[in-house]
Amino acid sequence: MTATMIDGKAFAAGLRARVAEGAARIFAEAGRRPGLAVVLVGDDPASSVYVRSKGKATVAAGMESFEHRLPASTGEAELLALVAQLNADPAVDGILVQLPLPKHIDERAVITSIDPEKDVDGFHPVNAGRLATGLEGFVPCTPYGCLMLIKDQLGDLAGRDAVVIGRSNIVGKPMAQLLIRESCTVTVAHSRTHDLPDVVRRADIVVAAVGRPAMVKPDWVKPGATLIDVGINRTDAGLVGDIDPACAEVAGAMTPVPGGVGPMTIACLLRNTLVSASRRLGVAYAI
Numbered sequence: 001m002t003a004t005m006i007d008g009k010a011f012a013a014g015l016r017a018r019v020a021e022g023a024a025r026i027f028a029e030a031g032r033r034p035g036l037a038v039v040l041v042g043d044d045p046a047s048s049v050y051v052r053s054k055g056k057a058t059v060a061a062g063m064e065s066f067e068h069r070l071p072a073s074t075g076e077a078e079l080l081a082l083v084a085q086l087n088a089d090p091a092v093d094g095i096l097v098q099l100p101l102p103k104h105i106d107e108r109a110v111i112t113s114i115d116p117e118k119d120v121d122g123f124h125p126v127n128a129g130r131l132a133t134g135l136e137g138f139v140p141c142t143p144y145g146c147l148m149l150i151k152d153q154l155g156d157l158a159g160r161d162a163v164v165i166g167r168s169n170i171v172g173k174p175m176a177q178l179l180i181r182e183s184c185t186v187t188v189a190h191s192r193t194h195d196l197p198d199v200v201r202r203a204d205i206v207v208a209a210v211g212r213p214a215m216v217k218p219d220w221v222k223p224g225a226t227l228i229d230v231g232i233n234r235t236d237a238g239l240v241g242d243i244d245p246a247c248a249e250v251a252g253a254m255t256p257v258p259g260g261v262g263p264m265t266i267a268c269l270l271r272n273t274l275v276s277a278s279r280r281l282g283v284a285y286a287i
């Protein structure tokens, strides 16, 4: 079998186009565009590239982009003051503070300082709790994008065996919550899991988010399984995911790296910003 390659780039373009329609509708009905503030501390080149592409995508979707680039020496108090200012700014519907932050800044303190109603990353504990308990809130963009691709591929997910490799607050845990919500039987594997290949062999759906180049091997994969690769590893051979591309010989469908999950992350960020603006302005949205 040769797997269907899931075109995340095309799917994300479609989603961004629908977000742009919603943004135009908000502008027509409320007189202002949805606004997304992105804060970057320091000059990590990869982070700088992401922030630039987020800004471009925001403007292309008919939204306002507020970019704040601060030096690496910025103190925690100064960053918290900026977040407080963005929380209070009525033109700002979404706030994203790019992670990772410099070591001298406590990420948890910064994340919890963001108004949960503007937390379009979905990283605030209030939004994590809402997701875990079935309340409306913001869902982290990467797992939400993964779920969209999985549902587009498989339709109803009820009863399917899903394995999430990785237990981060940003991807693994919210991904598991979303799959539970879809009535999958979910296993969360991590660095201490015994016999990972055997665990993965049971899965109809595999989401790999560990940051180890080509870790998931073809002989771990159940024939026909759907594989979602969240890994973005920069190697001498270029950008490599967590799933060995040779798995395409066994899988039913899989995402490529690049062009799979990455573009969905940005599209979902815009989607969350649209949802935030709609709620804050009392304008109905359909997306």
Ligand SMILES: Nc1nc(=O)c2c([nH]1)NC[C@@H]1CN(c3ccc(C(=O)N[C@@H](CCC(=O)O)C(=O)O)cc3)C=[N+]21
Residues within 6 Å of the ligand: 050, 096, 097, 098, 099, 100, 121, 141, 232, 239, 257, 258, 259, 260, 261, 262, 263, 264, 265, 266
């Ligand atoms: N507060 C916060 N929220 C984030 O959502 C967040 C963050 N911090 N810190 C960094 C990670 C990483 N991230 C990506 C977004 C888009 C691509 C993306 O579009 N990737 C393309 C191109 C990759 C490339 O060429 O570098 C692809 O996979 O096809 C990748 C990674 C968001 N992150």
Ligand SMILES: [Mg+2]
Residues within 6 Å of the ligand: 101, 102, 103, 104, 105, 106, 107
């Ligand atoms: Mg830190």
